[in-house]
Amino acid sequence: MNDNKSRTVFFISDGTGITAETLGHSLLAQFPEMRFKQVRLPFVDSVAKARECASRIRDAARNDGARPVVFNSLVDSEVLATVRQADALYLDLLERFIEPLESELGVKSTHTVGRFHGIADSLDYKDRIEAINFTLAHDDGVSHANLDTADVILVGVSRSGKTPTSLYLAMQFGVKAANYPLIPEDFERNKLPTELHKYRRKLFGLTISPERLAQIRQERRPDSLYASLENCRYEIEAAQRLMQREHIPWLDSTARSIEEISTKIIQEIHLDKRGY
Amino acid sequence: MNDNKSRTVFFISDGTGITAETLGHSLLAQFPEMRFKQVRLPFVDSVAKARECASRIRDAARNDGARPVVFNSLVDSEVLATVRQADALYLDLLERFIEPLESELGVKSTHTVGRFHGIADSLDYKDRIEAINFTLAHDDGVSHANLDTADVILVGVSRSGKTPTSLYLAMQFGVKAANYPLIPEDFERNKLPTELHKYRRKLFGLTISPERLAQIRQERRPDSLYASLENCRYEIEAAQRLMQREHIPWLDSTARSIEEISTKIIQEIHLDKRGY
Known part of the structure; x- marks a missing residue:
């Protein structure tokens, strides 16, 4: 058991991040005894912005003395890879669900950046x-x-x-x-x-x-x-x-x-x- | 490639299902050429209700001629097991994310039913x-x-x-x-x-x-x-x-x-x- 009770949680998205945050809040509510510092990083749509994210994740890790948790819904693979250079627990909404969906439906997803906020139609x-x-x-x-x-x-x-x-x-x-x-x-x-x-x-x-x-x-x-x-x-x-x-x-x-x-x-x- | 373009998607939760639905809509938006019939089944908090869900999933499979997709955030394991008796692609929000979170944080989640809608505080x-x-x-x-x-x-x-x-x-x-x-x-x-x-x-x-x-x-x-x-x-x-x-x-x-x-x-x- 780890008795460190405070962590930084990031919600990172190329859109608003509201989907990542909604899911994140629901999951964090299952750990009522923990204290989470929450950071929303929306509109991360370039490698430069991804680098800033990585640097903020590293800062948080240093301050907390523990790995941050990152909920992310980044579509662009280069942007995603850049963020992931920082050490953290990554809970990737796309990776976890898009692949099983693609193979079930027998079609490829469009991987459209910014579509992930759910206001498609x-x-x-x-x-x-x-x-x-x-x-x-x-x-x-x-x-x-x-x-x-x-x-x-x-x-x-x-x-x-x-x-x-x-x-x-x-x-x-x-x-x-x-x-x-x-x-x-x-x-x-x-x-x-x-x-x-x-x-x-x-x-x-x-x-x-x-x-x-x-x-x-x-x-x-x-x-x-x-x-x-x-x-x-x-x-x-x-x-x-x-x-x-x-x-x-x-x-x-x-x-x-x-x-x-x-x-x-x-x-x-x-x-x-x-x-x- | 499967050329069947219509599927039923269920959002099943012991709470409002809004979290499952928000994530689901975002993911489905990545498949713009598909037609999805969407069914929200909230407040599924008993085995009896779970049985009804399973039966609706089976009906949809029969009507569509294809397996339904189920986004679910069910906390109770008996309720979950009952739903899962129906054949479908299950995308389980808790299972996918709670376990990595528990092991990262070094604490067990409370598995609180109904907390998953995100209005904890x-x-x-x-x-x-x-x-x-x-x-x-x-x-x-x-x-x-x-x-x-x-x-x-x-x-x-x-x-x-x-x-x-x-x-x-x-x-x-x-x-x-x-x-x-x-x-x-x-x-x-x-x-x-x-x-x-x-x-x-x-x-x-x-x-x-x-x-x-x-x-x-x-x-x-x-x-x-x-x-x-x-x-x-x-x-x-x-x-x-x-x-x-x-x-x-x-x-x-x-x-x-x-x-x-x-x-x-x-x-x-x-x-x-x-x-x-």
């Missing part, structure tokens, strides 16, 4: 930007226009997580996600807001624990009725009753990240733009 | 949600309050890409990104908006080609002066002159994705919350 990209614009224009019930083109309309009490979830759905999945608050007037009438009636099949609810909601609202408006635990409890019970009556599917956002909530929503209502 | 997560809220509250110059807590303030002409870039910076990197439009009045005075003077060191500019800008504006307001090529040319030249005079760093968003623009901004102004 420009139509897909345009959909995402459009979805972001749509979601912004339909945040918090701001506009009822064009709700018929929404893919989903999130409903829930104020601060139940609708806005960040809508934005994540748009940005990651290209889903046009509007959101609409359920407010005390709706609970008194025990009815959905009139504007939403004809879109009932697009509605998806978010709920949250009263304690967590009170905590979030407290940060926004300390010591208000709005933030009081009693009021939060009332609003949440009323919202859940309403959603149940209207047969709106819903989930609890309390202990879930926006990534988890968004993935669950897509799974539950078969919302997928990429033909899953 | 809740402080980091809270920062991201706060950044999203900040960015929304400071979109398009809406509010000048608390600009001193902004990490960066993007400036540029209307529709140069400020809003989606700000949101991506917030969502992916936890960066509090405000944005502020440069408008004809600013160009006439040839001065930055007064509100921005004291934040000059936080400013970062976006520019865009006049042709692309005219095209984007045309979709919003067809045949307007606002969208005309002459006006776009005038605004962009004036904005660039202003940014040059004020020594504001800037970049051209024309042929770049929000991922690329955001990564460049972080690199250029050393904006990094994770201590890179």
Whole structure:
């Protein structure tokens, strides 16, 4: 066992490095007792830049007294060979996976530099930007226009997580996600807001624990009725009753990240733009 | 050579599967001539669900007449073994990288189910949600309050890409990104908006080609002066002159994705919350 608990981890790419970093973070999360100093080196697309990387890897090794870990997605073999002159543990995303894929598919990969950041399909990209614009224009019930083109309309009490979830759905999945608050007037009438009636099949609810909601609202408006635990409890019970009556599917956002909530929503209502 | 050009690709995870999918998309982009049918199977956290996966893999193999490709990040070995009973090319993110990491670091990974989606650190997560809220509250110059807590303030002409870039910076990197439009009045005075003077060191500019800008504006307001090529040319030249005079760093968003623009901004102004 090595009791050295601090390492430098590099994410090196000829593009943004976001793929290498996403995978790297997930893997490093499996070693919670270690401390990692993380360095992102994007757009490494020349031998000169590769030399700089190698030199930074050597510096880190000297400072830490231990070999750095390098997640890399470099396509150009000369650039890659130049970086690898520095001693480190190289976890090479392309090398590990492209070869088995090539032999399985029976075709050669294009080895296109910069394609590795995953924004290959420009139509897909345009959909995402459009979805972001749509979601912004339909945040918090701001506009009822064009709700018929929404893919989903999130409903829930104020601060139940609708806005960040809508934005994540748009940005990651290209889903046009509007959101609409359920407010005390709706609970008194025990009815959905009139504007939403004809879109009932697009509605998806978010709920949250009263304690967590009170905590979030407290940060926004300390010591208000709005933030009081009693009021939060009332609003949440009323919202859940309403959603149940209207047969709106819903989930609890309390202990879930926006990534988890968004993935669950897509799974539950078969919302997928990429033909899953 | 295999001339079968269509395959089903599965992304299977005990969490959201976003890590497997991000890596998978990047790799598949290296095979542009292939057609892939993509299936996301998240939250596979029981043997029963694993059995369903195996059955879907077998169905796809039968339909395609070819083995599916499976990107998986399953931690539980019984769940994994159950899925793997179906014949496919398995590209296992954990198996390929966790073992070399364990032996390099001299510690065992925790093999924590669901941790693989990369949202391990809740402080980091809270920062991201706060950044999203900040960015929304400071979109398009809406509010000048608390600009001193902004990490960066993007400036540029209307529709140069400020809003989606700000949101991506917030969502992916936890960066509090405000944005502020440069408008004809600013160009006439040839001065930055007064509100921005004291934040000059936080400013970062976006520019865009006049042709692309005219095209984007045309979709919003067809045949307007606002969208005309002459006006776009005038605004962009004036904005660039202003940014040059004020020594504001800037970049051209024309042929770049929000991922690329955001990564460049972080690199250029050393904006990094994770201590890179």
